[in-house]
Each structure stands twice: as C-alpha cells, then as structure tokens.
Amino acid sequence: AQSVTQLDSHVSVSEGTPVLLRCNYSSSYSPSLFWYVQHPNKGLQLLLKYTSAATLVKGINGFEAEFKKSETSFHLTKPSAHMSDAAEYFCVVSDQNDYKLSFGAGTTVTVRA
C-alpha cells in the first residue's frame, strides 16, 4: 500500500522568491509520483510526473521536483514565485503500473506581492 505526507499545510512566499513544497511517500514497490495543482474553482492539473527515469523532473510553469529514494521524498520547487502560482498543490503516489492514486492532504500556497 502507498501513502503520501505533505509536510506543510500552508506555505506563504513573496513574489519572486523560491517556493519549496515538501512531500514524503511510502510505497511497497517502485512508485510513480506526481504533483497536481488545483486553482480555485478549477480542476486538477498535472504539473509533473516521475516514473523511474531521470530523478530530476521538470514540469510546467517552471516547477521541478527531485525524486530521492534514500529519503523517500519528492519535493516540489520553483526558483521564483509568481502571483499566478497561488493555488493548492497535491503530491500523489501510485505503485508502478497501478491505477490507484493516493493523494496527500494538500499544501495551500499564498503569494504576497
């Protein structure tokens, strides 16, 4: 069985400063890992996906995440936050070749002008 822990329920950053969203996972097998973003009143959008290729995964809108097996982590970063990054972010894990996604509780990002 797999599970995800998002270590911060809320992150507040100033525009132009780095963003770090922390995620730890547990998985019985080689995991697939995802970050999804949910803007207010919008559907979930895939930011990036890791499936056992390169450990540093680049996504859309300047986000990237690094898979660290030894730390069972998949933290999401962006060098410079933009106002449009204000949203809720979900770290998601599935056992490889498994359709069932396990979601973290989410991290709400606020960007200050």
Added chain:
Amino acid sequence: GAGVSQSPSNKVTEKGKDVELRCDPISGHTALYWYRQRLGQGLEFLIYFQGNSAPDKSGLPSDRFSAERTGESVSTLTIQRTQQEDSAVYLCASSLYAGTDTQYFGPGTRLTVL
C-alpha cells in the same frame, strides 16, 4: 481537444434524497475514475472503470453508492438516500488506459447535503 467534463457543477439536495452525478471522459480514454474530496482533505479513490466494467469498487463508502458506465463513455455516480457526510466535491478522471497513464481530471461536482 475537450477535457473531462462533469455535471452538474453544483448540487444542493436534502438529506434522504437520491442524486446522480455525470462524467464525460476524454474521447478515446478507456479508463475512468471517480474520487471524492472532502473539505480540507486530499482525494479518496472511489471506483474505476476499464471499458464498461468496474474491476475495483473497493473505495465506495457504502452500498448507497453505485456507478455505471455505458458505451465506454459517460459514467454516472449515484448516491442513494444522501447523508450530510456525503457532502464533498466528487471528481472524475480519465486516462487512455488504466495503469501508469496520466489521469486527467474534470472540474468536479460540489455536492451539499442539507
């Protein structure tokens, strides 16, 4: 192309009434998934379809919940005798095939049970 669509976007109902939620997946996607998102929580898996069959219904919370899919397209999630704890956003996703294919999500249906 068109994404996953869901209707209605909002539904308010009285306790004890039945509700039907609809999902239109991306055309050509064979796998379809239903999730529930309670306030302040992540998504809970409910059920998934491969074609018109549902190999895994393990996430359905009770026998008041059922789902069907016809024509390898539209799916309906039905909740009978709704309870206040059923209030949540119900999200549908589809993927080309079940497994590692990326799941694309619809905007959800916000259900409020009074």
